[in-house]
Amino acid sequence: IITSSICLIRKKRSTFQLISEEEVEDMKVAFEFGGWExxxxxxxxxxDSIENVKLDIAITGESGSGKSTFVNAIRDLEDEDEGAAETGSIETTMTPTKYPYPNNRNINLWDLPGIGTLKFKADEYLQQVNFSQYDFFIIIASERFKENHAKLACEIQKMGKRFYFVRSKIDSEIAALKKRKKSTFSEVVMLEEVRKNSIECLQKQGVERPQVYLVSCLELDKFDFNKLQETLQQELSAHKRDAFLLSLPNISKTILLRKKKLMRNQIWKLASISCVVATIPIPGVSVVCNAAILVKMLTRYCKDFGLDEEALARLAKKVDKPVEDLKSVIKSPLAGQISSDLVFKLLTKTACGGLMVSGSFLRTIPFIGGAVAGGISFGATYYMLENFLDGLSEDAQKVLEKAFD
Known part of the structure; x- marks a missing residue:
């Protein structure tokens, strides 16, 4: 066991390079200011900031463009699911309507009334929908972008907010063109032409540097959806970026791997709390409290990977397979099975590698050495979380493969 632990630790030493100099300095300042508390x-x-941060995303466009369908798809909901936005060819959204993500109620998509209808004029629109409350806008069109889309974008641009254009029914456009040009059709060429024409059309109407994404609400894992969510992540502030990533539906291995990378960045922080709590008495913080923190975090990891009863039931319904088929490939506990007893059991198993991990961490953050020297709590917690996360990531990928095989 010890030999295998040493090999694994050698492979993972580079993990501590994920701790930025800024984070180390923040911890040092905090310690000098108020000690371990x-x-x-x-x-x-x-x-906690990832869980507590608020993000409000406005979805707008003409009636019948697929706004409500997009709101449902990006939250991994079918149109008939509980909490889904009402869809239809007739404008069903008369006031801004909030739709939170199922696994994070602080991240909201706002389905705004359609632009270009009799009830809403473009020049009054932003004031009517309370423009200032949104972090950014996604402007949707099912076909080509029109004058109202450009006018709205220019007004948003003046007010200093970000916006992104989405063609929401690109799969239908592909199918239609494929029928007309059976022998000469090229999907790659067609997509590039649609993107180029959309950008040129918007630029002619005064939109500066428009960003256009081609998306299918029925197949989010195809076309430009990954590019869209990558762009949104890059342009959001750090905490909002992380919260947005964790809320995304697990529709591709790319998203699963990004989530895993983000969670790995959190592990040393959890383990640091563990080592301090275990070795230095702090008023109001106990070992029981420490276990509760880990239970909460492991449960959240499971939910972020879609490994909970509710998420698995939704996926099973979506792909028309028994939920037990999806569960058959899962080795890790589900979110509802995480308990203090399980945490203690996992920590006991990882105690052997604890001191070795602690040594690597000490070289990165030497001033915390006084706490780590008293025991192996940091190492055991880090080692346990790393192994648990690896298992969750593998299981989430297997569930994805099983669902769509």
Whole structure:
């Protein structure tokens, strides 16, 4: 066991390079200012920020463009699911309607009334929908972008907000063109032409540097959806970027791997709290509290990977397969099975590699050495979380493969 632990630790030493100099300095300042209480508080605040940060995304476009369908698809909901936006060819959205993500109620998509209808004029629109409350806008069109789309974008641009254009029914356009040009059709050429023409059309109407994404609400894993969510992540602030990523539906291995990378960045913070709590008495913080923190975090990891009863039931319904078929490839516990007893059991199993992990961490953050020296809590917690995360990531990928095989 010890030999295999050493080999694994050698492979993972580079993990501690994920701790930025800024984060190390923040911890050092916190320690100098208020000792270990301040360090624990700082780390916990950082971990909680992803869960507590608010993000409001406005979805707008003409009636019948697929706004409501997009709102449902990006939240991994079918049109008939509980909490889904009402869809239809007739405008069903008369006031801004909030739709939170199922696994994070602080991240909201706002389905806005359609532009270009009799009830809403373009020049009054932003004021009517309370423009200032949204972090950014996604402007949707089912076919070509029109004058109202450009006018709205120019007004948003003046007010200093970000916006992105989405062609929401690109799969239908492909199918139609394929029928007309059976022998000469090229999907790659067609997509490039649609993107180029859309950009040129918007530029002619005064939109500066328009970003256009081609999406199918029925097949989000295809076309430009991954590019869209990558762009949104890059342009959001750090905490909002992370929260947005974790809320995304697990529709591709790319998204699953990005989630895993983000979660790995959190592991040292959880383990740091563990080592401090275990070795240095802090008023109001106990071993029981420490276990509760880990239970909460492991449960959240499971839900972010879609490994909970509700998410699996939704996926099974979507792909028309028994939920037990999806569960058959899962080795990790589901979100509802995480408990203090399970945490203690997992920590006991990882105790052997604890001291070795602690040594690597000490070289990165030497001033925390006084806490780690008293035991292996940091190493055991880090080692356990790393192994648990690896298992979840593998299981989530297997579920995805099983669902769509």
């Amino acid at each position: 301040s360090v624990v508080s700082k780390i916990q605040e950082n971990l």
